[in-house]
Amino acid sequence: MAKKKTRQPAARHGLITALRNRKLKRRRSLAVDILLFILLAAFGIFSLFPLIFTVVNAFKPMSEIFIFPPKLTVDNPTLNNFYDLGFILESFDVPMSRYIFNTAVITGLGTLGTVLLGSMAAFALAKYEFPGSKMMSSLIVYALMFSASVTAIPNYLIMTYLGLVDTYWAVILTAVGGTLGLYLMKNFIVGIPDSLIEAATIDGANEFTIYWKIIMPLCKPAWITLIILSFQQMWGTTGGVFIYSEELKPVSYVLSQLVSGGIARTGVSSAVSLIMMTVPVVVFVISQSNVLETMSTSGMKD
Amino acid sequence: MMVSSRKLPFRAALKRYRNQYLLVAPFAIVFFLFTVLPVLAAIGLSFTSFNMTSAPSFVGLVNYVTLIVEDDVFLTALKNTLVFALLTGPLSYIMCFLFAWLINELPRIPRALMTLVFYAPSISGNVYLVWKLIFSSDTYGWANAWLMKLGITREAILWLTTEAYIMPILIVVQLWMSLGVSFLSFIAGLQTVDKAMYEAGAVEGIKNRWQELWYITLPAMKPQLMFGAVMQITSSFAVSQISLDLVGFPSVNYAGHTIMTHLHDYGNLRYEMGYACTIAVVLFLIMLFCNILVQKLLRKLG
Numbered sequence: 025m026a027k028k029k030t031r032q033p034a035a036r037h038g039l040i041t042a043l044r045n046r047k048l049k050r051r052r053s054l055a056v057d058i059l060l061f062i063l064l065a066a067f068g069i070f071s072l073f074p075l076i077f078t079v080v081n082a083f084k085p086m087s088e089i090f091i092f093p094p095k096l097t098v099d100n101p102t103l104n105n106f107y108d109l110g111f112i113l114e115s116f117d118v119p120m121s122r123y124i125f126n127t128a129v130i131t132g133l134g135t136l137g138t139v140l141l142g143s144m145a146a147f148a149l150a151k152y153e154f155p156g157s158k159m160m161s162s163l164i165v166y167a168l169m170f171s172a173s174v175t176a177i178p179n180y181l182i183m184t185y186l187g188l189v190d191t192y193w194a195v196i197l198t199a200v201g202g203t204l205g206l207y208l209m210k211n212f213i214v215g216i217p218d219s220l221i222e223a224a225t226i227d228g229a230n231e232f233t234i235y236w237k238i239i240m241p242l243c244k245p246a247w248i249t250l251i252i253l254s255f256q257q258m259w260g261t262t263g264g265v266f267i268y269s270e271e272l273k274p275v276s277y278v279l280s281q282l283v284s285g286g287i288a289r290t291g292v293s294s295a296v297s298l299i300m301m302t303v304p305v306v307v308f309v310i311s312q313s314n315v316l317e318t319m320s321t322s323g324m325k326d
Numbered sequence: 327m328m329v330s331s332r333k334l335p336f337r338a339a340l341k342r343y344r345n346q347y348l349l350v351a352p353f354a355i356v357f358f359l360f361t362v363l364p365v366l367a368a369i370g371l372s373f374t375s376f377n378m379t380s381a382p383s384f385v386g387l388v389n390y391v392t393l394i395v396e397d398d399v400f401l402t403a404l405k406n407t408l409v410f411a412l413l414t415g416p417l418s419y420i421m422c423f424l425f426a427w428l429i430n431e432l433p434r435i436p437r438a439l440m441t442l443v444f445y446a447p448s449i450s451g452n453v454y455l456v457w458k459l460i461f462s463s464d465t466y467g468w469a470n471a472w473l474m475k476l477g478i479t480r481e482a483i484l485w486l487t488t489e490a491y492i493m494p495i496l497i498v499v500q501l502w503m504s505l506g507v508s509f510l511s512f513i514a515g516l517q518t519v520d521k522a523m524y525e526a527g528a529v530e531g532i533k534n535r536w537q538e539l540w541y542i543t544l545p546a547m548k549p550q551l552m553f554g555a556v557m558q559i560t561s562s563f564a565v566s567q568i569s570l571d572l573v574g575f576p577s578v579n580y581a582g583h584t585i586m587t588h589l590h591d592y593g594n595l596r597y598e599m600g601y602a603c604t605i606a607v608v609l610f611l612i613m614l615f616c617n618i619l620v621q622k623l624l625r626k627l628g
Contacts, residue, residue, distance in 0.1 A: 056535070064428045067421075068443050071502065074456045075446060077468075081459075093471035137356075145353035154343035155336070160350065167361050168556050169617035171564035173586065174610050175364035177593040177602050178371060181378075182363055201360035204507070206353065231345035253507070260451050265594060280452050290459065301450035305442070308449060312438060319507075319514035323549020324556070324621075 075301070081294035082106075089290050105291040112282065112292065118271050120278075127274040130192050131258040137200040138254045139247045146209035147235050151221060161210070165324070167203040180265055194266035195274075199257060205250040211321040212246035213239060249318035252311050256304045276300065365610065371603040378597055389604035400605070402580045403588040406493065407563060407609075410584065411616075414497055415562035418504035422554060425505065426512035427539070441513060448506035454568055457499050461485035461572075492573050492581040499568050504561065508554030515550035519543060548624070555620050563613050566590060585609045 076096060081089065083101040113120045148154075149161050172179070179198060180189065188194045216239065224234050240247070262277040279300055283293045308315070340347065372389055376382035393400050429440045447453065460468045463484045470482040485491050519542070527542050544551070566586030569575075573582040575591070585605060593602035 053534070060428055064425065064440070067425065068440065071443050071447055071505075074460065074502070075450065075453065077460070078453055078456045081456075090466055092465055093475045094466060094468055141353040141356065144349045148346045148349040152343070152346045154346050155339045157346075157350075160354065163362070164357075165556075166614070167357075169560060170365075170610050170613045171560050172361070173564055173566065174589075174606050174613065175361075175368055177589070177599060177606060178364040178367035179360055181367065181371075181599070182359065186359075197356055198360050200353075201356045203357065203361070231349060235349065256449050276451065283452060283455055293455070297451070297453045297455065301446070301453045304449040304451065305446055308445065309442060312441065315510060316441075316514040316517065319510045320518045321514075322507075322511040322553050323515065323547075324552040325549050 078294050078297045082298040105295040108292050109295050123275045123278050134196045134199045134258045135254040138205045139250045142206040142209050146206050147239050150210045150213040164203045209246050212243050245314040245317040248314040368603045368606045372607045374600045376600040389601050403583045403585045407584045411562040414500045415559050419558045422509040430516040444505045447503045486573050487578050489579050489581040508557040511550045515547045519546045552624050559617050
């Protein structure tokens with residue numbers, strides 16, 4: 025086995041050197057290159073335009089928001105929209121710090137639950153076969169095929185029955201019960217060599233030790249990805265019908281209320297949107313390489 | 327490692343795989359309660375009349391008959407959802423792949439940057455509300471301002487309240503935000519396609535990039551392509567929030583009404599839970615059917 029593995033890259037390397045000259049001949053027409061570049065640039069602009077528009081509007085003074093025709097630049101940038109936002113938030117009954125605390129609890133526990141429960145189950149399902157494991161694995165794939173919003177109503181009824189409505193748990197448990205995280209984690213763990221687990225088993229380690237000491241350190245990119253995806257989801261949640269007490273609502277609820285409720289004017293709304301989008305975008309930028317490493321194993325086999 | 331588990335009596339299996347069951351159990355419980363049970367509950371309640379104040383009473387197929395025979399608004403919603411999903415599903419899927427493929431040829435830094443540009447709209451929370459400003463009905467809206475400035479139209483168009491424009495605008499906005507998890511999956515997948523395959527392909531007589539794409543890249547990406555299909559189909563059928571936020575509820579002449587907004591109407595506004603569950607079951611079946619159909623098709627192609 026080991027011999028085979030060392031031989032293969034060498035053979036491949038030989039092939040590469042042999043083909044180097046031919047590779048240069050790979051035909052690519054310049055016209056198509058230009059056309060594809062234009063397409064990429066055009067969609068890039070389409071993708072960026074609303075985002076830039078939001079950023080610019082957040083710094084526009086009132087006098088510049090309403091000019092004809094609207095401009096994508098700002099002549100006298102101002103932070104007034106942010107001050108106004110602070111002023112509106114201060115006038116609320118529930119202090120902003122409380123909403124931030126709610127978001128922190130929901131995001132923290134939801135993310136922790138997704139990563140921990142997801143990785144435990146993913147490890148067992150990826151590396152062992154036991155009665156029911158196959159059924160569980162296929163149920164997880166089927167669960168990807170419909171969105172949780174479809175079953176929000178019966179889910180709400182179940183939450184009511186369990187007395188969880190209007191607590192953080194209603195939002196947290198719904199997210200933890202989702203399967204995307206577990207699915208990605210499982211695919212990633214399948215790629216970890218069985219020999220590592222066999223060696224540990226021979227040394228007397230049980231499944232829990234293997235999970236914690238071997239699997240978890242090795243699938244760092246996977247759980248970072250789960251943290252990011254879970255964070256994005258939890259950050260955006262408004263609590264919906266699951267949380268109705270004002271003092272338990274998350275930040276997104278207040279901010280989206282300000283925008284869609286018409287309380288805030290255009291400038292302030294843009295300031296809100298800018299804050300809402302900056303957080304997940306920054307988090308993604310920091311973690312991009314880990315996320316992409318995990319996503320390379322996201323495929324559906326057979 | 328993979329010891330066959332068949333023909334083991336239940337108790338013996340439980341004893342032998344105790345640790346594996348313990349690893350799966352926490353997730354399995356949450357998954358069952360908040361993902362599986364809601365589906366079963368929806369099916370059960372769809373045969374009842376239930377308004378949350380008194381116990382559900384069995385009514386047989388009445389809800390289904392009403393939905394299909396009498397509820398004209400549902401038929402509008404069904405038509406809109408199908409049009410919407412059949413357009414945005416495949417289009418967004420092709421876009422995810424096309425842009426991932428184009429970006430893949432760029433050097434590292436521009437690639438990371440373009441990934442962010444395309445991915446950002448899908449994680450930016452409620453930034454899509456900026457489309458409301460772009461398609462605003464007054465002359466301060468971007469679309470109106472520039473169409474009038476350039477002399478294409480003479481009067482401001484009521485974009486979000488004109489029946490003919492509602493669906494196209496929702497489709498544009500959905501496409502704008504649709505480069506999400508599948509897009510990342512494709513980028514990551516393209517990175518893992520073995521470079522030697524392309525070189526070998528050049529020897530075998532592959533002439534241009536289109537043949538390369540068809541004979542090497544696509545087959546190597548099949549697992550990611552199947553995963554991406556599931557993600558795009560599911561999200562294109564579940565659209566509701568952008569419709570509620572951009573064109574309001576109910577939209578003019580129900581032009582932006584989807585199965586999800588119909589569900590929202592009966593579940594969250596009218597509290598007719600039995601009927602709402604019937605709508606949920608129908609949407610659930612449509613999503614599952616489309617997903618399984620597309621999976622079968624993709625499997626046959628490869």
